[in-house]
Amino acid sequence: MAAKIEALEAKVLELGIEDRARLAGKLIISLDAPEEEENLRLWVAEAERRLQQLRDGKAKEIPARDVFRRARAALTLDILSRQSRVKAGRAVSPKPPRTARRAVPTDNLNVPVTTPFSPGAPGGWLT
Numbered sequence: 001m002a003a004k005i006e007a008l009e010a011k012v013l014e015l016g017i018e019d020r021a022r023l024a025g026k027l028i029i030s031l032d033a034p035e036e037e038e039n040l041r042l043w044v045a046e047a048e049r050r051l052q053q054l055r056d057g058k059a060k061e062i063p064a065r066d067v068f069r070r071a072r073a074a075l076t077l078d079i080l081s082r083q084s085r086v087k088a089g090r091a092v093s094p095k096p097p098r099t100a101r102r103a104v105p106t107d108n109l110n111v112p113v114t115t116p117f118s119p120g121a122p123g124g125w126l127t
Helices: 002-013 017-032 036-056 064-087
Strands: none
Touching (some): 002 017
C-alpha cells in the first residue's frame, strides 16, 4: 500500500502547479464533506433539535411572508445604496450587503420559518 501511495505522490508532483492546486482542493473538499448517510443523520438531528426548541418555547415561528419581506427590504436597500453611490461618482465596492456583514447571534439563524407544511401550522405535518 505504501509503495502505491509513493508512486501516486511521485506522479502527482510531476503535474503543473495549477493541476496540483486543483487536485489539492478536491482532496481537501473530500475530507470535509460528510458522506450521504452522515449528512442525512446530521440534518435529522438538526430538525429534531429545532422541533424541540419550538415545543419548549425557546424558538418561535416566523411566517415565510415576513422572512421574505425582510430579505427583499434588505436587498432593495443595498441596491439603492449602491445606485446612489454610482450616481454620486463614488466607486461601488464588491463587499456584501451591510446586513450580511453584521454579527448576528447564531440563535437567531436557527428560527424556523412557517410554511403550510411547518410544525404547528394549520394543515401542517405536526398537530
